[in-house]
Amino acid sequence: MSRRFFELSDDVSFPRRWHLSFPRSRQGREFEDPIQFNRGHPVDVEGPLQVSVEHAGSPLDFSEAGAKVPIVHVKVASIFAEQAPEDVQLIPVNVEGQPDQYLVLVATRLIRCIDEKASQIRLWTHADGLPEMAGTYASVRDMRIAKTQVGKAKVFRPEGWEVALIVSGEIREALERKGATGARFEEV
Template sequence: MPGRYFDLRDDMSIQTRWLLGDAMNSQGHEVDDPWQFADGCPVRVEERLRIPIYHPGSSLEFSHAGVGGAPVVHQRVANIFKELAPEDVQILPVDVDGQTEPYCLLVATRNIRCIDDQQTAEVQYWKPEDGQPEKVGEYRAVSGMRIDVTKVGNAKVFRPWGWTLALIVSEDIKEALERANITGVRFKEVTGPSEISPEERAHNRKLRDLYERSTTPREAFWRTLGTMDDNFVIPIVVGGGWPARSEVWRVIHRPEGRTLFVTDGLSNFFVKDAEPSVGFGLELALETDEAVENVAKSWQQLLLERIANELVGHEHLREPARTGLLSMEVDGERMPEPLLTKDGRVAVLLGMDTPTLPTHFTMPDGQVRLVTVKTLMPRELTYLLEHGREELLHRFNQSHPGHLSKAWRQSVV
């Protein structure tokens, strides 16, 4: 009887967990190819690598690192793989920042063409019109994966050809990891009958089409504003209150050395309704002319996330943000000190028009407002509370830098 196989995943549902960055060399630089550790083939490493902690939290015995998704495992995990599948893995000892316990990179050295397209819930392929001719015919997306076990042979650990995001392990390895109570692991079976019915497959296809209907024209709009930073990656948060239940962020490099941070999903369709719409009808935009060394860890990105969370969580804030001016305060932790109020918070003004950015953009299902985010100096917040938003806006319009957000500047009042 054919064996059972499972997709071994990083458990992102652990809220207190750490997040790891891509492997770094002895000079403190990220390795040139962080994806090599998840390609399904042996790697050649000349030195011991270091794994930085991108976001502090509870350490786990199994984690994916950075954009490359390299599995970083405790020695206990490495020992299980060395015992049960010594021919299928390469173990590379690494140093994890702040950890005295031994950790390793776990490299699956087999790449097997085994995805069963007919039993898999849904597969998408790269097409000529996608603009990446080198990928035409390869998998672009795979969900509800099923594999053909007759093509696996004696492999116990491998990456599926064309979809190396998945790390497949045999049932005995799954059971060994569970017996050892390894932290950070999740399993999803990839053998057996398809997990969804034809009706569910049709529904999922509809959701995918709606998602592309939102994301494709919005990305085209972003590209009219400047150069997209394709190296900027913050792990997509799935779930929560965003319309399509996925939080995405973009960074756009603009003329004169400006950097534009934007939300990318507040105008998605509502997945619960599964009907065309522009979601909340807005996206947030924070622009700065200050140098930003690490956009993913910048205070500007963190501030944008906190503002988005406020709008998503409070319906009464979204309407004024979508149609006019709105001021609010958010938590000031890890924010520049000059911006902090006496209560340790940061104030912002939303919805300030500027001639350098459009106020709206058009999606297939309606207009979306591009809501600018302007940081306020503490004195400006006091003035706003005494004289109102419009009076403060008038003063901003008479001064430079207008809508730009800065860690420090002269107050306009």
């Protein structure tokens, strides 16, 4: 049976949910590179980080804070640590007003795997006025991946479209068994 993979994202339709701010350093300062957590490689930051609740609501087990940075409850983090220890970095984060432990989930693998023929992609062109972006993905919809490129990875970001967090079917099943709130899955 072929392995299945899913884009894991924030279920923004979850009723009365909270919304989190972008993580800050343990001293409360903004990071110079705000998207470093989504580049598909380990980051060099010292935790615990700080996250504010921008909009009060139900705490979730999986949330994307500012810039789509995954913030996970310790019960979700334990699944990633057990099933994909080579694929993730978990950084402690204090979420304002929460006694429970949360962590920033960093996918540490970047894999060139987007199936451009099976996905709906649009590339930046020189006509878009951003010559440094020409030839790179401007959008990727209905993403499909070349599973042969993934190897043994269970968590990764696709090269060129790092905004997507991809997890294996095994990770999805474990999260669903655990009843993780806030997670949405779309097969890729």
